[in-house]
Amino acid sequence: MPITYTSGEQVEVYRFSIPVTIGVPLLALFVQAFVPLRFPRFAVYFDLPLLVTIFFAMARRNPISGLLTGAIIGLAQDMLGHNPIGIYGIAKTVVGYGASSLGVKLDVENAGARLLVTLGFYLVHSAVYFTVARGLVNMTQTWSWLHGMLAGLANAILGVALYFLLDKFKQRT
């Protein structure tokens, strides 16, 4: 699983059409909210908005657009729930920034790299969420490495498949 170190000039930067930029995150939010009604475990293990955040951030390779994408998607996810708005927002902002910064420096086009990156960022996301929810909002949270690793792996596998699907919408700059 080679993760190639490349210079900023060598990696390609992509952009997306406006319908894709708006539609894909919205669709991810919709699926995330709808599927648990039929498959309750889906919400426990999968986080589609997170996968979409990572994908856009890595493809654009721009930290500012990455963190803004993360912030917007995260805040929207917060608004669907009943907890204070900003917990997912903060977590996904960090992930968006991190993924786009990593995308600038690494070639994350191959499946192996994507799997590892997604697994890593899922854990980062969970850690930030846990910290904010517990430290700032005083919510009762329990940390489980087993659950974190399992869910991270599940997201990584789904993410790899999803990224290849979303690659179709990439436009070269």
Added chain:
Amino acid sequence: MESVLGRYRNLIILVGVLFLQVLGLATQVKRGGNDAENTRLIRVWVVGAVTPFERAVVSIQNGTSNLWHNYFYLRGVRAENRQLKAQIEQMRLEQVRLSEDAAQAHRLQTLLAFKEQFIAKTVAAQVIGSSGSDLSRIVYIDKGENVGLKRDMAVITADGIVGKVLLVYPSVAQVLLINDQSSGVGAILEKTRLQGVLRGTSAGEVVLERVMSDEQVPIGETVLTSGGDQIFPKGLPVGTVTKVGNGKDLFLNIKIRPAANLSKLEEVLVLVEKQDRQATAEDTTHVRAADILAQRLPSVPDKPATDAKTTDTKAAEGTLEGTDKPAAPNAGSKPTGTTATSPGSKNLSDTGTVHSVPVAVQPRKATDLTPAVQKSAGASGGTTTASKSAASQAKLATTQPKAPQPSVTQPSATQPALPQATPPQSNHQPPADENSPN
């Protein structure tokens, strides 16, 4: 300076965005309490963007499912229909017994001047979405302000309680489930009558808190709403006890399996109107188990009016012999089976008490009876007099009496004579002194 800003531009923006969000969070936390209501305006954008899709998908899904199940896939429907009919019959019999019990409870509540809460109006709604997060256990329903939903209305299913309305939008509403860690429901254990507070956990489980550790809570006991939260009316099913362990401090940690399947909700009922009213012992038309059984058996043509009249006269003369009160006008209107006498009744007639009590005798309201009569009714064992408890009467109506009590021929499911005992509307009530025991 400019070079520093340019060099760390990304980082500065990141810190700025994070700072703004932390500030927003801090504001919400400081406001506390009704946080979801404070941020309603912001949330409505996302909810408005996502729920139309969910609503469309749910309606398409239901339409397809209905078309298939109601028009094409009808295999086994006849057998199921037969089975359901049999089940309905069983339930009607059970209902008679329960309604008698309920009537008795009403009378007692009237005596004690209880105030009851009644579910006056409900709105059926379909679940169309969720929060998509296991840390926020809420669902969205397809009804909102436009049908009169308001915050803090109870949401239930036929199986048990589901949650309460948290936020209301024009056409959708957000429902906080009972297994969310921020929810709380007043609950009571059905048999032991121990009260506690039902809460959700971060893992999505439901636990009953605030029950002292020196109490005995059996596994499998049913948990009901206590009505103390002013949201759920008293007595709605909550779930059953699955595990009892020691919790924090001096309290037990009681795990509850919710009666309603919270992970697969499809349709729910929202209690939009509750009524507080004084309990009244209504004089409702009683349906007896015998009547239901009679309907099930082959019908027997009604006897001519003249026969009935003759029988009435006979019944009035023969059965109420020795009493100085006239027979109730409709006591004999349904002859034969209802006024059957037993050998033992003669002895009773000698003492001046009624020796033949129509089975159709309605239990009198407790309020109508003098305390002495009520006492005597209790002492009499409740099988031979009209003042026997409503519950025991209903039970007897469905089962054969064990003891060979005199004078009353109780109808039962096995008695073939029941069809002759066509639905009697007899309100015949023996006089108060008839209730005195042997």
